[in-house]
Amino acid sequence: MEIITMDQAVSYLNQKVQINAWLTNKRSSGKIAFLQLRDGKTYFQGIVLKEEVGEEVFDTVKGLGQESSLKLIGTVQADERSSLGYELLVHSIEVVGESHEYPITPKEHGTDFLMDHRHLWLRSSRQHAIMQIRNEIIRATYEFFNDRGFVKIDPPILTGSAPEGTTELFQTKYFDEDAYLSQSGQLYMEAAAMALGNVFSFGPTFRAEKSKTRRHLIEFWMMEPEMAFTDHEESLQVQEQYVAYLVRNVIDNCHLALETLGRDIDVLEKYTQVPYPRIEYTEAVQLLKDNGFDDIEWGDDFGSPHETFIANQNDQPVFIINWPRSIKPFYMKVNPDNPETVLCADMIAPEGYGEIIGGSQRIDDYETLAENIKSFKLDPEVYAWYLDLRKYGSVPHSGFGLGLERAVAWISGIEHIRETSPFPRLLNRLYP
Template sequence: MKTTIAQIGASLDQEVTLGAWVANKRSSGKIAFLQLRDGTGFIQGVVVKAEVAEDVFQIAKGLTQESAIYVSGRVQADERAPSGYELIVHKIEVIHEATDYPITPKEHGTEFLMDHRHLWLRSKRQHALMKIRNEIIHATYRFFADHGFTKLDAPILTSSAPEGTTELFHTKYFEEDAYLSQTGQLYAEAGAMALGRVFTFGPTFRAEKSKTRRHLIEFWMIEAEMAFLEHEESLQLQENYVAYLADQVVRHCQTELKLLDRDVSKLEAIRAPFPRITYDEAVAWLQENGFSELQWGEDFGSPHETALAERFDRPVFITNYPRALKPFYMQPAPDRDDVVLCADLIAPEGYGEIIGGSERIHDYDLLTEELTRHNLSLDEYGWYLDLRKYGSVPHAGFGLGLERTVAWFGGVDHVRETIPFPRLLNRMYP
């Protein structure tokens, strides 16, 4: 009976066949231990010389790293194994013999591993991170479906720049100028006016010449827009969403988190409601705690965000940033016009901003003023203004960066490990 490593527990004490790759191997004169993987997980295959035909044992001893095989044997419980099982091998059929596999069990430098990213993905650590990423994606779809959202697909090629052209990739769309999208937000707003609640999920691009561990040139964003929802209601939805993601990863990725040596108690502490501080309060605290040079009106860098986050055991919202720091579409606060109704959600443990969101301007005249103040073309944004001309309502939205969230949940230092094929400032291969 064919099965997979993920399903092998259902065949305890039975004979099964796996299609697998040999991740590693060690052998002596009487026994061979095969570290097998099939994409669904990892398991050890044990080949005992006295219990198999001589040719089977010789095949086992000669297997090379990443050779592909069909392996048959009896499933046996093993409490020491990460999966709880091992396979007592009786038969091996070689599908393809790999030679000189470049990523050996020894240590390799980061650049070497990045040059071989197409192969590095096969390792246990990278497998675990991709599984956590996958769980976050699936949990996202479940959460939004349960909260009345419709999935909307925003275009990747756009004719305008939602947050300014300095961080956009320019291209030609036949005879017209075009840009790779830096957000699906504006299109999601149009979707919200048609469908009430929508979310987008897709790649976004920032031509930002940054080399920090938090930045990628191409990354994936999960963005939500909600009609008839104001700022405070949006914050409640965001914290419930992030808490749900953490809960689902803890529930469904125990093996992966253990392999990554992740302190699961840190994730279990992610429970709504989250603490909130205003930008004003954050600046005052930072000035009193080692950042005296920081002035009101300046944006926070990584050291500022990390210091603020260390005060809490869960993510913290920093609300009401200065209007001058934020994009044109954010609604000014009702009691003062120098700050906007927005929030950045800062993750603990130094992982920085996970979510950025705001209430959007819904007044036609005010949005027109803001577009003009930012030197943006009213013709180019005519369709966006139409959303305020025909049945405008209060609405809000937010965007979550997938790779930063994977890094945070997985407890890894750099986002380059959280996406299958990272695009960095000096890397577009493979």
């Protein structure tokens, strides 16, 4: 007998199969019981008829606790009322693991309670849907870059320097010297691009920001491509194509998850159309000032209200391009059309989700980069290897970073980023 998951039901209609699952809820009426089940892939219904399984098994079914694990043998049958389209007519049940007094009941629970029970909260239909979308974004990322000839490279997590030149780092001891948890793999990806052309990384990064906003995590995953012989304009095109590709694949492959979350697919469809709109930083400042944002001046970074207002002027993600040199990292190339700015862009997601991509063209000239390292008061010895990349066959190159969890939150349409990570690390939360 075939052991299947219920998402394979279309290939087993009217056939007897075994499905291993957990019980999420149940109700019974006289001689019939309706079991709400999940098998790790999807949620589905099992029908238990007393006359089919016998009184002893039926009584066992009525006594099952929420989240009991089961082996079910039954016949797959069509069910037009189900979002899946199928249900299981159960012939026999084996209880694998009993569950009693499961703490997360169908009633409402507070956020702190759910976060304390994150190891169990992951089992809920909403969290299941979010993780399915996260997984699809990761799968589609590998597909997008592999299909375009990029090579996956893994930068180190322990580093001896700060790519962004910030003090918001987790410091540790690396034997007899200081080390830091990586806040970006970018510098190492530049080295990889000089060896392999077009490369990308996908891994954990860490920011010791003491922030409690709905957009911030302490530990998050970054996708960072770096492209040799690539200028800023070419990089922007890759960025918008990549994001549109992610949205397209979630729409096509996660329809049940999107339905569970109540996500409007018509809205998502707009995000699959490229090119995305662009606005110069200088124009964005003027737009804000013209609309009552008196707190912003040229040279200031944008906060959440500023980003949201700019994003709301469009039905798609928007690039804010060419930011002031004074508020951007040391490695960004000066804009030849305005030397007070650099060739960079932040992609701002619609619907108030903020920045999901930051990217730039990198400085490819040795002397310019060496001068920047000094002016930013960084240690030239620490960055000697990075400067070497400009000594031996330097080329124009560009790259960007996408924060996975912010992208998941935006595409899923969920309010808080904490639900996008299986086990989120937040300010004052390291458990479980």
